[in-house]
Amino acid sequence: MFATMLQKIRKVRFIRILIYIFCFIFVFMGCAxxxxxxxxxxxxxxxxxxxxIGATPIRYSDTALAGTTKSLKLTKDxxxxxxxxxxxxxxxxGPLIGGLLVLFPFIWILGYPDIYEFDLEKK
Incomplete structure (x- = not known):
């Protein structure tokens, strides 16, 4: 009887650990x-x-919240x-799934489009 109780306790702990790992992955997967x-x-x-931050083409990443705007300036001689x-x-x-599990990742539910392309005009 004592052995079966220990097995149940270990099983519950294992399940909790898996849930924490799962939540951790989804929370931090959607942050950037x-x-x-x-x-x-x-x-x-x-x-x-x-x-x-560099020269084009460049990959830009941040952890700003949904709806955030950033000013962008491109210069070339x-x-x-x-x-x-x-x-x-x-x-x-990712943030939607994480948000369903632990709520606060909804603040990262929006991200940047994959690519921004700009045509520069000659002077």
Whole structure:
């Protein structure tokens, strides 16, 4: 009788651990959102919120909340600077599933589109 109780306790602990691992994976799977920023021509300097992050094409990732906007500026010699805003507006499945399990990942349910492409105008 004591042995069967120990087996039940171990089984319950094992199931709890699996649930925690499952929740952890879904919570952190949806936190980051990534997009690729491209320009025509390539090689434009990219500024995100006035901070230089590299040159196009570039992959950008952050953990900002759903609906967040970021100011984006592209500059290249011989071309007019391009200033715009990128926004987390694409639906993501990972945070939805995580949100159903533990609620707070809903704040990451929207992400960036896969690619932003911009055409720079000559001066």
């Amino acid at each position: 959102s990534t997009t690729t920023i491209k320009s025509r021509p390539d090689g434009a300097t990219v500024y995100m919120d006035n901070i230089k 011989g071309y007019k600077p391009l200033e715009t805003v990128i926004r987390k507006s694409e639906f993501q499945w």
